[in-house]
Amino acid sequence: MWNAIVLFVVLIFAVPADALDGTDLLKQIDRNLNPESFEMYRKLINIEPDGRKKEFTLFSVKKGLDKIAALFLEPASEKGRSTLRLGDNMWLYIPAVGKPIRITSLQSVIGGVFNNSDILQLDYAAEYDVVNVDDSGSEYLLFLKAKTRTVAYDQLKIRADKNQKLPTEIECLTEAGMLIKTLYFKQVKDFGGGIVRPSYVETDSPLYKGYKSVMIFGKIKKRDFRDEVFTLTFMPNIDSLR
Amino acid sequence: MKPDRLCESWIWSLILVLWFSAALVLPLGLRAEETYTFDFSETEKKPYHFSGYLEARPVHFRADTDSALYKLRFYNRDEGNTLQEFNSKLQLEGSYEKDIIRLYFKTNTDYKHSYLGGDEQSTFYEAYGSIQPSYSFKIDAGKRNFKWGKGYAWNPAGFIDRPKDPEEPEIGVEGYIALSADYIRSFSGPLKTISFMPVLLPVSKHINESFGKRDYLNPAGKIYFLFFDTDIDLIFLAGGSKTTRWGADFSRNITTNWEIHGEFGWIKDYQRTFIDRFGKSDTDEYNAFSYLIGMRYLTARDTTFIFEYYHNDTGFMEDELRDYFDFINDGYQVYLDTGNVEALQTAAVLTEKNYGGNNPMRDYLYLRIIQKEPFDILYFNPAVTTILNLHDRSFTLAPEIVYTRITNLELRLKTSIIVGSDDTEYGEKPNDYRLELRAGYYF
Numbered sequence: 045m046w047n048a049i050v051l052f053v054v055l056i057f058a059v060p061a062d063a064l065d066g067t068d069l070l071k072q073i074d075r076n077l078n079p080e081s082f083e084m085y086r087k088l089i090n091i092e093p094d095g096r097k098k099e100f101t102l103f104s105v106k107k108g109l110d111k112i113a114a115l116f117l118e119p120a121s122e123k124g125r126s127t128l129r130l131g132d133n134m135w136l137y138i139p140a141v142g143k144p145i146r147i148t149s150l151q152s153v154i155g156g157v158f159n160n161s162d163i164l165q166l167d168y169a170a171e172y173d174v175v176n177v178d179d180s181g182s183e184y185l186l187f188l189k190a191k192t193r194t195v196a197y198d199q200l201k202i203r204a205d206k207n208q209k210l211p212t213e214i215e216c217l218t219e220a221g222m223l224i225k226t227l228y229f230k231q232v233k234d235f236g237g238g239i240v241r242p243s244y245v246e247t248d249s250p251l252y253k254g255y256k257s258v259m260i261f262g263k264i265k266k267r268d269f270r271d272e273v274f275t276l277t278f279m280p281n282i283d284s285l286r
Numbered sequence: 287m288k289p290d291r292l293c294e295s296w297i298w299s300l301i302l303v304l305w306f307s308a309a310l311v312l313p314l315g316l317r318a319e320e321t322y323t324f325d326f327s328e329t330e331k332k333p334y335h336f337s338g339y340l341e342a343r344p345v346h347f348r349a350d351t352d353s354a355l356y357k358l359r360f361y362n363r364d365e366g367n368t369l370q371e372f373n374s375k376l377q378l379e380g381s382y383e384k385d386i387i388r389l390y391f392k393t394n395t396d397y398k399h400s401y402l403g404g405d406e407q408s409t410f411y412e413a414y415g416s417i418q419p420s421y422s423f424k425i426d427a428g429k430r431n432f433k434w435g436k437g438y439a440w441n442p443a444g445f446i447d448r449p450k451d452p453e454e455p456e457i458g459v460e461g462y463i464a465l466s467a468d469y470i471r472s473f474s475g476p477l478k479t480i481s482f483m484p485v486l487l488p489v490s491k492h493i494n495e496s497f498g499k500r501d502y503l504n505p506a507g508k509i510y511f512l513f514f515d516t517d518i519d520l521i522f523l524a525g526g527s528k529t530t531r532w533g534a535d536f537s538r539n540i541t542t543n544w545e546i547h548g549e550f551g552w553i554k555d556y557q558r559t560f561i562d563r564f565g566k567s568d569t570d571e572y573n574a575f576s577y578l579i580g581m582r583y584l585t586a587r588d589t590t591f592i593f594e595y596y597h598n599d600t601g602f603m604e605d606e607l608r609d610y611f612d613f614i615n616d617g618y619q620v621y622l623d624t625g626n627v628e629a630l631q632t633a634a635v636l637t638e639k640n641y642g643g644n645n646p647m648r649d650y651l652y653l654r655i656i657q658k659e660p661f662d663i664l665y666f667n668p669a670v671t672t673i674l675n676l677h678d679r680s681f682t683l684a685p686e687i688v689y690t691r692i693t694n695l696e697l698r699l700k701t702s703i704i705v706g707s708d709d710t711e712y713g714e715k716p717n718d719y720r721l722e723l724r725a726g727y728y729f
Contacts, residue, residue, distance in 0.1 A: 087324045092664055098693055101328050118328055120337055121694045121728035130478060133515055133539060140458045142433035146517070146537050146545045148584050155658070155665050155690075194542050252662055260324045271472030272422040276517065277481040277510065278470060284383070284418060286331045 066174030066186060072209045073186075073202070074167040077241050081107045081269060083285070085262040088163070090156035093254030100154050102163070103286055105267070109170040111274040114163060115282040126279045127153060129164040132194040137279040144276045149196040157225055157249045157257040161196035168202070171195045182206055197224060208232065210241060225249035235264045334382045338729050341375040345722040350704075354611040356716035357618040358633055363401070369717070371400040377411070377458075388416040394460070412461050424468045431461040432485070434508055434521055435549045436535040439652040439673070440596045440645070442551035442576035443533030445523040446487055446497075446506050451644055452652060452673055453684065453702070462487055462494050479512040489527040498527030515539070521551075530554045543584040550577035556600055559640055563612040565632055574599040580652075588658040594651070601648040602641070604677045608709045610641050647711055649676040665691040680706025680713050698724040 078084075088100040101118035110131040116122040124139040127147070135144040136153055147153065149161035172188035172195070188200040197216040204211050214227040226249070229242035245259040272278060273285065347369040350356055374397045381390040395408040414428025435441030439452035448459045470481040485506040489497050498504075504525030511518045516538040523531040535549035556574035561567050580594035602610075610633075617629030640646075656669040667688045674681040686700035701721050706713025 085324075085326070085329045087328075089322050090664065091322075096691075097322075098665070098691070101324075103329065119693045119728070121690070121696065123337060123728075130512070131515070132542070133512075138456070141456050142431045142458070145438075146539055146547075146582070148539065148543045148545065151584060151590075152658075194539075196542065252664075255662070255664065258322050260322065262324045262326055262329060270421045272470040275470050275472060275479045275481060276512070277468050277479075277483075278421065281418065281424070283331075284388070 066177040067169065069177060069184060069204075069209070070169045070172070070174050070186060070188070070202075071167075073204055073211060074169050076208065076210050078106065078167075078264065079237075079239065079266040080109075080167075081267060082264055083267045084264045087260045087262065088154060088156075088158060089258040089260070090154070090158075091256050091258065098156075103282070104164075105269055105273065105282070105285055107269045107271070107274060109167055111271070112164045112166060113274055113279070113282055122154075124283075125153070126282045127160065127164055128274060128276065128279055129160075129166070130274060131166075132192070134160055134164065135276060135279065137276075139280070144279050149194075157247050157252050157255060158259070159196060162227075162247070162259075168200070172200060179206075183212065208240075223250055225251070233261075235261070237266050239264050239266075333384060334380065336378075336380045338379060339375070339377040339726060340729070341373075341724060341726040343373040343375070343722055343724045345371045345373065345720055347371070347717040347720045350716060350718045353716055354614040354618075354714040355637075358614050358630060358637065359716055361618055361621055361627070361630055365401050369401060371398065373398050386418050388418070390414055390416070392458075394458070409460055411458055422470045426466045426468075427464075429461045429463045430466075431459065432464075432466075432483075432508075434519065434535075435533070435551075436517070436519070436537045436547040436580075437549045437578045437594060437596070438547075438580060438582075438592055438654075439594050440578055440598070440650075441549065442578055442596070442598070443519070443521045443535055443549050445521060445528075445531045445533065445551065446485060446504075449644060452650075453644075453671070453682070462497060464488075464494075476514045477511065479510070481510045483508045483510075487525075487527075494527075500527075502526035504528070529556065545582040546579075547581070548577070548579045550575065553600065558600060558602075560602060560606045561610060561613060561636060563609040563616065565613050565617075565629060576600060590654075590656045590658070592652070592654040592656075594653075596645075596650045596652065598645065598648050598650070602646050603648065607641070607647060607678075607711060610636070611709050611714050645673070645675070645711075647675055647677055650674065651676060665689060675706075675711045678706065678710035678713075680704075680710035682712055694728040696724075696726045696728075698726075700724070 084104045086102045086104065088102065089097050091097045100116060100122060102114045103117055104112065104114040106112040113126060113128045116125040126137045128135045134147045134149060136147045137144045147160055152159040171191060173191055174186055175189045176187040178185040183206055184204045186202040186204065188202065190198050198219040199217040201215040202211050203213040210232065211229045216224045218224060225247050228246045230246065231242060231244040232240060233243035234240045243261045246256060248256045349367050349369055351367065376395045377392060379392045381388060391413040392411045393408065394411045397406045410429055412430045414426050414430045416424055416426045418424040432446050434447060435443040439455050446462060450459055451457065464485050464487040466483055466485040468481060468483050472479050487494060487504040487506060489500055489502050489504065491500060502525050504523060504527050506523040509520045516536055519535045521533040531551060531553050533551040537545065537547035539545050553574040555571055557569055557571050559567060559569045576597055576599040578594055578596045583591045614633045617633055620626050620629055651674040654669060654671040656667060658667055660668065670685045672681055672683045682702055682704050684700060684702040686698055689697045701719060703719045704712045704715050704717065
C-alpha cells in the first residue's frame, strides 16, 4: 500500500519536472533561433517539381512574445505588401487596396508550402506546451501540443541538436496526427551579435507532392521597437524602419 | 468586316498569342536557374523608389439589344450584337525619403479603344508629402486615399473615399486632397491600440470639386481601437460640402479560419432625386442608415468564401428604378416614331448623375468563392463572384481564373454573366455577358 502511495507521489511530481525541463529547453531553442526582439531579412523561394521557382524577399521585425510584422521588398508585384501578427490576430496590407484586412494563419499570402503562420512565426514556447521530451543520444525529440485551437498546427515534433540546442527538423501535425509539412533546418551560420542559427529552412508537404519551399535567412540583428510599430495604422510605414 | 472591327480582331488575336506565350514559353527560360541564393544588394534601401504597373485588357461583350440601357446608349448607332473594347492602364509610383520627410506619388493613365474610338485619361491617384517625427505621429498633406470601412465590396462608412466598383473592389481609385494626421498609442491588456486620424478636406472650384458643395473646409476623423482582439473604428464627417455623417465598423476573427465584419453609415438629411415614368423629377429628404455585415471563411480544402449583405438606404426602390427604365423605353419609342431625342438625352443625364452608379438599389448580397491552387497547380486560383439584387432577384455571376506563376505577371480570364428579367437592375444592363482577359505586369 505504502509503495503504491510513494509511486503515486513520485509520478505526480515527475511529470511536472519533465514538463518544466521541456519548457526550459523549448525556450532555449526559441532564444537560440532568434533574439526576443529583432530585425531580419529573409528570402522565400517556392520550388516546383520541374525546378521552376518564385522568390520573395522580406524585411521582418519582431518584439516580445507576440508581435511580428513583415514587409515584402521583392518581387515588384508584392512590393509594399505588409503583414502584421499580434498574438492570434493577423492582417495583410496591400498598397492598392489601401487598408489592412484580417487574414488567417492557415492562409498563405505567397502561395506554396509556407503559410502565414510560418512567415510570421512567434516563439514556439508562446504557442505550444511541451508534452514530452525524448533524449536519443545526440538529439532531443520534443513533442509539443498547441495551447489553444487558434494555433495553425495542433502538434509539433521537434528534433533538436543536443549541443547547439537548435532544431534540425520539425514535423507539423493536425490534431488527428496527420502530417501537414516538415521543416528542415540547415546551414548553421554566425549572424553576429551572438546569433548562431540555421540560415536555411526547407519545407515539403505531403499535401503538395513534389513541391518545396525554402527560407534563406540573410541578416538578423537584435533591435528594440516601440509597440506602436506593431499596429494597423503603422502597416503602410514599415519600410521607414529600414 | 469594318476596318475598326478587323483591327480589334487583330488586337484580340495578338493578346491571346501573348497570353499563352507568356504562360508557356517564359517559364522554360526560367528552368535553367537552379541555385538558391540571397543577394543582399536586394535589401539595400535607397532614398528613392520607382515602380509601375502596365495592363492590357481586351473585353468582348454580347449585347442585350432589348435592354433599356442598350437603347439609351446605342439608339442612333448600329453596333450589332457583339462589341469589342481594348483597355490599357499604366500606373507609375515613386517616392523619396529623407530623414522624417517622405514624398510619394502614384499616377494612373487609362486608354480605351471602343466603338466610340480612342479615349485616354490621366490623373494623379495620389501625390502627398509626409512628416513622421516619431513612430506614433505622422502628418500627411496632399492627394491621397483613406479607404475607411471594413466592407470588402461596399463601404457605407467610406465618407471621404470615392465609391469602389464591387465587381473589382481591389482596384485603386483616385484620392482627395486633404491634410491629415495619425496618432497611435499601444497598451497592454484588452485594449491594445488606439489611433486617431483627424482630416481636413477642402472643397473649392479647383480642389476636390466632385466631393460636394464648394467653399467649405470639411473636418472628418476616424478613431481606431484594437479591443479584445476586435478592430473597431468610429468615423465622422462634418462640414458643409455634404451633410453630417457618422459611422462605425468592426472586424474580428472567430477562429483561425473565420473572420466576421460589419459597418454602418448614418447620413443626416440625405437628399435623393428620382423621376416618375414621365420624367418628372422629385426629391425626398431623410436620415439614411446604410449598413453591411460580412464574413470571410477558409475551409480545410483552401476554399475561401467572402460573403456580405449590404443595405443601401440611399438607394432607389424597385418601382422607382422601374419608372426610370420605363422613361427610357418610352423615350426610345418616341425617338423611333418622331426622331425626337429630348427624353433620351434627359435620361442620359439622369443616368450619369443619379441612376448610373454601382448597385443603385437598396439590398444586395455578395458572395465570392476562391479556390487556392486546386489540383496542386501552384499560383492558379479560380474564383467565382456573384452580386444579387435582393429586391428584383437579378444578379451577375462572374467566374474567373487567375494565374501568377511568372514573377510580376498576373493573367486573369474572367466572364461576367448577367441574369435578370425586364425592368430589373441587371436585366436592363446593355449586355448579356462579357468576356475579358487581363494581363498585368509589375515593374
